[in-house]
Amino acid sequence: MSSDSYVGFFGLKDHPFSKEIVDRDLWLPSSKAALVSEMVEALEERTSVLLTGEPGVGKTCVLRVLRARLPEAGFRLTYCHNATLGRRDFYRQLCFALGLSPQSTAGAVFYTVATHVEDLAKERAHPVFLLDEAHLLHEQMLGHLHILLNYEWDSKALLSLILVGLPELHDLLQMRRYRSLYSRLHVRLHIDPLTPEDTAEYLRYRLKRSGVEREVFTQDAVAMLHEATTGGMRELDRLATGCLREAARKKKRLIERDLLPRVIDRDLIERDA
């Protein structure tokens, strides 16, 4: 059976648990909506934000919702996800992302970025640098980033940083040597894993978006999926897709608990391979 065949078997419009979901279709339960509102408020106040959460809980998707929520006129968002660079290369990358010509020395690239931030202030556009995977930031960078927030003798908030990463980023930033940066991240947010109710709602939401509103997973099957994925959405996407595929092979339109052990075992084998 081809990988598309479960789509036809269940009468779906597309692959319901694909990462290729457009911004406007992202799932926004009240917990995530509240988080996005807090981030919007923080940016309106021109402060900086720390956002942490386990892999696959939806951090980057929250950034996408935020991007869609912010008025385009007032903010300039720059997204960076290659956090593994040293200081000079990091600022060079930022220059490229901002459409600036990078200079050769670390001091010169830093100056180019800082001048650009000051120019944007004159245009009344607040720059926001979103640093995803920030738990991977080089210690050189973590020790330096707060300097990028310092304008006019540290009296102007011309730039906001949003640092996004795994929970260890929070622990890392609490180390004494990073306290200058940590103390400037005024809003500290954490995304919790999905609750069992969230898991059920998410599955229904994504299936509905793909055109199927009837019950596809029984309550028991949802509970087992929740246990197996411990509230991680990427894990849930993968296992839910595995279930749809397996059910289509077996010509079952309702996914019950007994189908799951096979899907979970196969998933474990594939992951260990």
Ligand SMILES: Nc1ncnc2c1ncn2[C@@H]1O[C@H](COP(=O)(O)OP(=O)(O)OP(=O)(O)O)[C@@H](O)[C@H]1O
């Ligand atoms: N709000 C959402 N609406 C729809 N799907 C979502 C949403 N949040 C997460 N997902 C699904 O979960 C997957 C993982 O989410 P995301 O990439 O945002 O996690 P993450 O926390 O950034 O993970 P990592 O730490 O590994 O970068 C997405 O590819 C998407 O399929």
Ligand SMILES: [Mg+2]
């Ligand atoms: Mg991510």
